[in-house]
Amino acid sequence: MDILLIAGLWLDASAWDDVVPALKELGHRPVALTLPGQGDGAGSATLEDQVATVLAAVDAAPDKPLVVGHSAATTLAWLAADARPERIAGVALIGGFPSADGQPYADFFEAKDGVMPFPGWEPFEGPDSADLDEEARSRFASAAIPVPERAAKGTVRLKDERRFDVPMLLVCPEFTPAQARDWIDAGDVPEVARAEHVDFVDIDSGHWPMITKPVELARLLAAAATDA
DSSP: OEEEEEOOTTOOGGGGTTHHHHHHHTTOEEEEOOOTTTTSSOTTOOHHHHHHHHHHHHHHOSSOOEEEEEGGGHHHHHHHHHHOTTTOSEEEEESOOOOOTTSBSSOOSOOBTTEEOOOOSGGGTTTTTTTOOHHHHHHHHHHOOOEEHHHHTOBOOOOOGGGGGSOEEEEESSSOHHHHHHHHHTTSOHHHHTOSSEEEEEOSSOSOHHHHSHHHHHHHHHHHHHHO
16 A cells, blocks of 8 residues: 655655655555655745645555654644545554644744744653654754744645544554543544544654654554555
8 A cells, every 4th residue: 555654843755764664565655755845945835835745645646545644744644634535545643633624734833034943852852752862863953854934834724524534543652542532532632533433553652753663653554554
């Protein structure tokens, strides 16, 4: 199966470099996406530009793909489910939850000169980054790509309620499935609460398992693709 891989903020397709070969060994066809403004030099890219890139990859897949979104990009995966509910086999959401209609995409940190730079490690101290050593942190920070402000602050638009029928896998890295269920029950993540087919899987990692646990993550995604 084609597995479309969308990394979160400040990352390009290279974030999946260790996941891609593992998925190929498991018999799947991974496609790691570089989003406009996050690796292609388009500093003024909008959220709509990023969504269009994801949808183009969905449309180019020979069969229904599994769309994988990490962190903020869980919303991009869910926007694909909204725009192409009949064209995707499912979504896998890693370490995040999709924003609801009318919310900003990823307005989490201060923007400067039209971009949202990586804010440093202070906001991610604790479970998010506990499995990243100093060398890994340094590599991440030096390679981090400032996200265009027009993408980060773009407004999410969801229109087709058929998205709730698309199978969803929640991959829980720095939080547990039990915590995720509590947040869903509390109404904190309304899009997930309305999804008809939700599975949960734990992975013992911080917020970036594609970096720290790529083989384990590949196995989880391969199993989800097989189930889909």
